[in-house]
Amino acid sequence: MTAAHASMPRATPLAVLERTFGYDSFRGQQHEIIDHVVAGGDAIVLMPTGGGKSLCYQIPSLVRAGTGIVISPLIALMQDQVDALAALGVRAAFLNSTQDAGQRALVERAYREGELDLLYLAPERLAVESTTRLLDEGRIALFAIDEAHCVSQWGHDFRPDYLRLSVLHERWPTVPRIALTATATEVTHREIAARLDLGTARHFVSSFDRANIQYRIEAKNQPLQQLLSFIRTEHDGDAGIVYCLSRASVEKTAAFLTEHGIPALPYHAGLDARLRAANQARFLRDDGVVMVATIAFGMGIDKPDVRFVAHLDLPKSVEGYYQETGRAGRDGLPSTAWLAYGLQDVVQQRRMIQQSEGTPEFRRRLGANLDAMLALCETVDCRRVQLLSYFGEEFAGGDRCGNCDTCLAPPEAIDGTIPAQKLLSTVVRLWRERQQRYGAGHIIDILLGRETDRVTQQRHDQLTTFGIGADLSEAEWRGVVRQLLAQGVLGVADDGYGTLVITEASAAVLSGQRPVRLRKEPERPARGGRKAKIVQELPREAGGLFEALRAWRATRAREQGVPAYVVFGDATLRGIAITRPASLGELASISGVGEKKLEQYGAELLELVRA
Missing domain, CATH: 3.40.50.300 (P-loop containing nucleotide triphosphate hydrolases)
Known part of the structure; x- marks a missing residue:
C-alpha cells in the first residue's frame, strides 16, 4: 500500500501517543521518524535501547490503514510484547511455532478481517509460502524489521533468516519498511541498508549516549x-x-x-x-x-x-x-x-580467536573487535x-x-617502559636460551624472585631477570601483562596453552624506541551505593506511597499473568507517588497513564493515594 492509496489517518501520531501510550510529547527523532513512515517512506533507525524504538513502528501501525507486520527474532518474548500492547488497548497478535493449528487459525482470521493493529512474525515464517499468501489476503500498513543488526554476518547476533528479508521489497514494493536496531557500527549500518534493499531509505541515527x-x-x-x-x-x-x-x-x-x-x-x-x-x-x-x-x-x-x-x-x-x-x-x-x-580473560579471548574456524579475514575482524574492547577497558x-x-x-x-x-x-597514566622491558626480556630469554614458553604466572614468579619448585627445577633462578621485578606486586605485574597484551606488545602463542610470546612490536619496546604507557588503578573508596541517590530523588513523604504502589502493581500483575511493567513502569509509579493525584484528570496527566489504563486502574489508584 502506498501513501496515495492509504485511507485518511485514523488519528494523528500525537493523539495516539497521548491516548494510547499516555505520553504528552515525543522524544528525540521519534516524531520525525513516525511522520516519515506514516507518509509511506522507508527508514533505517539506529536508536539506543530505551530510546523508544518500538513507538516508531507501533504508532504508524495505528495511524495508517491496515496491519503493521513486525519481523522479530524473539519468539520467546512475543507473548509478552503482545500482552503489553493489549494492556494499552492495542489489537496485537503473533504467529510462531509455539502455537497449535487452532491458535494460528484464529490469528489468521483476525488479520484477514482487519481486526489487528500489529502482527508479530518470526523471520523464518516469511520463507513459508502460506505466510506470504496470508499477508496478501489482508491489508499491510507497514513492515517493521526489529533487531535489524541480525542481518550482519559479522555480528554476534547474526540470523541467516534475516538475509531473506529483501523479499519484502520484491513482493510488496509499495509497503513502507522500517528497520530498527539499538546498536550498529558504520560497517553494520551499511550491511543493513544493502542486505535489506533499503538503499533509498532515510537514515535516522540517534545519540547512543545513555546518560543514566x-x-x-x-x-x-x-x-x-x-x-x-x-x-x-x-x-x-x-x-x-x-x-x-x-x-x-x-x-x-x-x-x-x-x-x-x-x-x-x-x-x-x-x-x-x-x-x-x-x-x-x-x-x-x-x-x-x-x-x-x-x-x-x-x-x-x-x-x-x-x-x-x-x-x-x-x-x-x-x-x-x-x-x-x-x-x-x-x-x-x-x-x-x-x-x-582480568588477565586470564585476555589470554582466553586471544586463544579462542586463534582456534576459531573461518577465514583469516574473519579472525582479523575478531581480533580488531577484541582490541577495541581491550582499549575501552584499559x-x-x-x-x-x-x-x-x-x-x-x-x-x-x-x-x-x-x-x-x-x-x-581518575586513574593515573604512568611510564611503564621499564616494567615492560623486564617482562619482555624474561620471555625472550626463556625462548632463546631454553626454547621454552610459559604462561603469565610462571614468568611473574621469575620476576618476583620466587624459588618455586617449577622455577628451581627448570633452573630459571639462574636467568639474569630472576628477581628484577620485586618493586611491583604480583597483582601489579598481572596488570602489566594484561595491558601489554591489550597493546599488542605481548602475544599469546597458538599452542592451546596460553603461553606468552613476543610480537613484532616487542623489539621497539626492548630497544627503547617505543615508550609504554600503563594505567595505574586508583585507590577506590567504598561506594555508598546508588540506592541512596534514588531515595533522595523521592520526597520523604512519597517513599511509602511508592512502595505501596509497587505492592499493588505486583498483585495486579500476578492476577493477570503479565510482567509488572505491563501494568505500570517504575517511572509512572514514581510520578503518582510524587504528585499524589486527587482526580482522574490529574492522574491522566502523569506520563505513562493512557486512556485504557486510566479506565482500568484509575479508581483504585486514587483510592490507594487517598489511603
Missing part, C-alpha cells in the same frame, strides 16, 4: 565476591543481569548468589527449554530477580527496571558490550554497567567518550561525562 548508565570496569580479584559485594552494597533487591562466558560459569554464579541470599536464576542454551522459559518468565514478572546468563539471553528483553548489568567475563566486542549493558535502565532511572576484567580517559567514539559519535559534554569510573576516580 554509570560505566565501571575493575580488575578481577575473587570475581564472585566482587559481584556479591557490588549487588549487596549498590543494588540489593534490584533486578539485574549477570553475563558469563560459559554455561558452567552461569550455573556456578547463579548457585553462589542464591546461597548468599540473592534470588538468582540461570539461563543458557544447555538448559531444558521449559526451564529456560520458566526462568525468563520469572525474571520478567517478579521484582528483584537476578538473571545469570550467557549472551543467549537478553535481546528484546523489554523490562524497564533492570537496574544493573554485570559482566564476569570480557565481552568479545564493544558492540556486544554496548548492546548488553543497554538492557539496564530502560526507564531512564540511574543504573550501572559493571565489568570485572583507557585512562572517560569511558563514555571512548564508547561513543567507537560508534562515530562525539560526546556533547566534552571530554568528561562525570558518570563513569574514570571520571569519578
